[in-house]
Amino acid sequence: MDHSRAPLVPLPAGPARLITAVGAVLTLVSTFLAWTWTTAFPGNLTVTGYPGGLQNITLAGAALTLLHVLAGYRLRGLRWLAPAGTTAPTLLLALGTLAATWYTLGAITQQLGGLVNLEPGGWIAGAAVLLTLLGALALPADRPSSPDSPTGPWHRFRHSLTTGRPRPAAPLPSWAEILIIAAAFALGLLLFTYGVDAEYGELFVGYLLLAIAGLAALSRSGLTARLSTLTARHRNITLTAAFVAAACFPLTLTNDTYTNLATSILIFATVALGLNVVVGLAGLLDLGYVAFLGVGAYAAALVSGSPESAAGVHFPFWAAVLTGIGASLVFGVLIGAPTLRLRGDYLAIVTLGFGEIFRITMLNLNGKTGPDITNGSMGIPNIPDLEIGGFRFGDSHDVLGFTIGRFGNYYLLMLLATIAVVLVFRRAADSRIGRAWVAIREDETAATAMGINAFRLKLLAFALGAALAGLAGTVQSHVITTATPDQYQFAGTVPPNSAFLLAAVILGGMGTITGPVVGAALLYLIPNKMDFMQDYQLLLFGVALILLMRFRPEGLVADRRKQLEFHDAPLEGA
Template identity: 60%
Template sequence: MATTDTTTPPRGLVALPATAARALVAIGAVATIASTFMSWTYTSDFPGDLTYYGSPAGLQILDLVAGVLTLLFALTLFGVRGLGWLNPATAIQPVLLAATSAFAVSWFSAIAIAVDLKGLVALDPGAYIAAVGSAIALVGALALPKPGDTFKDYVTKPDNIPPAAKLPAWGQRLVITAATALALIVFAYGVGVDPDASETFLGYILLVVFGTWSLFTAGLFDRFAQLNAGHKGFATSMAFLAAALFPFVENNEHNSNLGVNILVVATVALGLNIVVGLTGLLDLGYVAFLGVGAYAAALVSGSEFSRFSGVQFPFWAAMLTGMLASLVFGVLIGAPTLRLRGDYLAIVTLGFGEIFRITVNNLDGTSGPNLTNGPNGISMIPDLNIFGFNFGSNHDIGGFSLGRFANYFLLMLLITAIVVLVFTRAADSRIGRSWIAIREDETAATAMGINGFRVKLIAFALGASLAGLAGTVSAHVGYSVNPAPYQFAGSVPPNSAFLLAAVVLGGMGTVNGPILGATLLYMLPEKLSFLKEYQLLAFGVALVLLMRFRPEGIIANRRRQLEFHESDDTVHIPEQGLPDSTVGVTKAGA
């Protein structure tokens, strides 16, 4: 559809012969790559220290990656052998987007240096070469034959991507392994960025957004999703293995702590996804269940500030206590409220969330019975000790020293794995189908014999107990629990609005969506310190933009994608008579 018109040779936006355009992209890319080995500024004041010749650092590394990506995509246009897999349709879009990533990173860096160090004099020749080189590449990319008439054709995946050649099974597994490792490196690099170097992180975001986008338009994500679908178990294990390697790759306590917190919110978001994404119940007080779990675990942790300070449950018992407490609260709240539909339920759950926080605040012995120690919370929660493995101390594993947060990271990863397993298995079963049926049309669902109330209560209770499970670990990780974070909206992450945003942003009803959403929402304010005060504003803007341009979330559930883009013929595949098998796979990955 959006391919070349055969009658008149298509021209680019910039009038140049196609060969010259291709050459320009390649030359620009090479210049960009070369520039990263030069000094960009004379002083080491700029974050990342970009003063060295011959060794790229900080933003230069990012620009180097962007340049290499551009060069590789440019070479695919020349038909270089061995690179066909990178751009199967020899499409223009990935080239343009890769060039854009290099351009964005280079120019952002140059401008950031000039602004931070007050003036263009701060720029060394390397920065100029990067700026000019990346601009040449971008102009070259724009001079390539137009993929279509509208701007949209430049940034969407073309339709004519040929199916992948069949690799042997070991080859497929190798590709999955490599891709997972790459994802781990990209993620670890982002987490590893110094929180004071907001500039570097912004460059990282630019590179990741445009780079991923260009790989997506090249059709590589669809192919990867196809491979994954063929090796589901293997791909999932690789993903978790990669996550488990994170504390070894990024061997730093601060970043491990970041990792644990991301896992906690991701796990809770996944639990919320059962309630919101699958069953369609808008729960605005979900964070309260995390709080119930955390408090339950804190009370039986043996902390001297706990009401039951003599009691110290082993971790498995504390975990069950937390889950059970959340489950009980979930049923207590759900039983009277789940008869309501839509907005009414949202308001009642919002109220419950606030009631939980205020009650916990008041159970301090003066305003009410002493149970939670009021606003002071329960502090000095001792570290976990499972089978003699003390989570509080350092452990040496294969030459790596794992600190306290790395230990908890691995524990939390195990719990995330359990929640992912529960989510996927529940979703694809009789009960999961009845949740989705309720979401789609409650009247019809009950007419099909589904006991709506019962099924909704199960979803609510399951979601609550999964949040409680995550809460038990988070209580130990954070040393203490107090009522402050368990609110509807706030600047500290575990709040209901944050969790909901993670689910909606990432993609409702999917496994990867809420995990990605939670990661993004947690990491961005953490790394972009200037954003902290405007976090809620940024949230709002991000959500509005998302709802406008991609209402199904970053990772789309196949169903929801079809729902929202019904008019786009690219997605409306069943009527074009393509075999269904490819539809399922290609759409699942998007």
């Protein structure tokens, strides 16, 4: 008999849930014990009776796992946690808790010099999370397997992640649905703030591991689908709640440095949305898109009153914005007109060349190898802060008892710019032109045969994407007060650059609004918070690309068309 092909029979639901619950309770208890003996490891994990640092991540993961285990007993107050089934979210949360806990124990061992630095609480935590995961693996799947399905361990694990048909939600009054939407955005704001405000890299890694597992568990439990139904029903309320939550973000931070990080994320996300018009809607592979960001930044820097500017003028902000947008738009048309008759790899090579030509040109306009316009590698520094209607962005302002500093002012300005870009993208995608772009992306020959002027529409997409990048570049030049050529490369360790922008669009989800924003936030936030792993960032980035392309090629946030394109059947429980 071939034992490797023998079916793996799960434990009955009762004993498996009991094992999982016991493991989760022991994990909870372990967070109140000391994990190490010295405060040399960040977070002070030496205190008994009070969790700290990464212990809070393990505590949250164990509590969520225990709640889903109890929901499996069909307790009336907890059944809403998993309308599509409890096994898949329980397994994902147990896996995320184990990853965060074992990462913490491994970091303690590596930084302090051996397993001897672990206290009994650390050993109990490591064993308890393993027991929790084993119990979750033994739970029966929410959807019974077919008799002819594969029976190996990997197939058993994948089947455990499938969910059943979600239970219909009880009808709620409109005010209750609005409260749920508001609570969801408030919770999302708090969780995002916790990650951005993480004081050290190890805490952010633990938070990221549990957050990934938690988001996957939300999707598998069916809560994400229910929330999506509510947001679609109350679209205006949802947009208002999203704007209010984003506007409140600077008020929740304790350090203006993190507000600067959030402003940079919005700039990166706005540029990614502009690239999404070119790549996601029209299907044009542009590898030099960051050059349009640079055109907008340099154009605004030349006319914004910098003492080192060769133009010697100081336009008001609205005129500087129009200058940056107009310059990028013109360059988009000039570059697109002779090149957009190319397709595929040939277009990618040409746009890559344009990106490098722009950077080299900015270097050579230094008064020695060319006209003295951009100061060469020194760039255009000392760009003054904006002043709009007497409101100085360089000063701190008190709002409702909260102090908003310089970067908070620019964050709110960039938030308005991002909203404008989102509205433009949404209107364009839903219009007749947007549908024509999608047709060109899917099959340009068939679109042309149906009477679509492919060249004109591709040029329009190129110009619109360039204009949106110019808008972001204008604000960026004022935020960082300088414009230098080395900021606008094809690839590098610090975004924004063309490679990271393209990755943000593809990983986030091409053709969607939320996808590039999520992708940009992750690709900008992770390198900044994991600077202690700087030597391995590109390696880890490559591994993440491979895993995501293998298991979710449609991106983190994908539309229905992409899901059907990359999967033989609609995603279970998605």
